[in-house]
Amino acid sequence: MNNFDFRSVDFFLKVAETLNFSRAAEELYISQPALSKCIRNFEKEIGVKLFDRSTKHVELTDGGAVLYDVWARLRDETQDALITARRLNGTDIPKIRIGLLEFGGVIDTVSPFLEEYQDSHPEIELSYEIFGFTELKAKLKNRDLDLIINLNTESEKEQNEYHVKLLKELSLYIIVSDRNHFFWRDSLDFSELCDETFLIFENSYSDEAKRSIMNHCREKGFTPKKIRYFPNMKSMEAALIHSDGITIGYDIFFSKSDSLKFFPTVDAMGTHTLIFSWRGELSKHSTQLMNFLETRLQGSQTL
Secondary structure, three states, X not given: OOOOOHHHHXXXXXXXXXXXXXHHHHHHOXXXXXXXXXXXXXXXXXXXXXXXXXXXXXXXXXXHHHHHHHHHHHHHHHHHHHHHHHHHOOOOOOEEEEXXXXXXXXXXXXXXXXXXXXXXXXXXXXEEEEEOHHHHHXXXXXXXXXXXXXXXXXXXXXXXXXXXXXXXXXXXXEEEEOOOOOOOOOOOOHHHHOOOEEEEEOOOOOOOHHHHHHHHHHXXXXXXXXXXXXXXXXXXXXXXXXXXXXXXXXXXXXXXXOOEEEEEOOOOOOOOEXXXXXXXXXXXXXXXXXXXXXXXXXXXXXX
């Protein structure tokens, strides 16, 4: 073995840790056939069969397990040594700052993936902060954040300022608590909400929510008789759970709660998508993180 290929070692380690060629390929950002070919060539090069493969299962061979123990330890020690060397050399560790919407569903789903990414990439420093719509966009505009997860409807006015990557389509719901008389219904139409108290975000929190909801009410032939405004997500969620008011939003707004019911809207009030937004050019590390999150979130059942 004259030319030892460390890239192939990285590929081997990823397959060994996932025991799934398709998932490993997604995390390595290459095609599954290309990964399979690389592993086959690597096995020929080193003279060791690394995996037992079938149509349903992938397992390490005894020889593969021995090499995994050594190479995984070497990878971890190399990463630790690299971090130490950079610090001793006065070299900055790459940093990624990501912003999340302060929605229970988004935080509950995304934060474990961020922790997973940080654990597997100790050579970078990853931080994430949680904000409302308006503050999140301001942080990105001022370059206090490198990458944010936002809604497409909240970024339409600034679309010429940001780069956008669509992440996942969202469904819009009429949301009520068990204190509302509609809670026990099987279905609910928007036109039936004319006598309800609407819970809506203040303009300082979202410059889109009020306009969109009010326009849709007018299209249905009514204006809400009573509106309560809220400066943030937490206060809205508390009011929704403990009152008979209603709101229009996404299931990702809230952590799972048996006291809330979500009625799908027949007409979706436009297209609604969870997106990545950034300004300027993303660093290599930020791009890798975005691709990693995209793969994880698109496969998630909670978003």
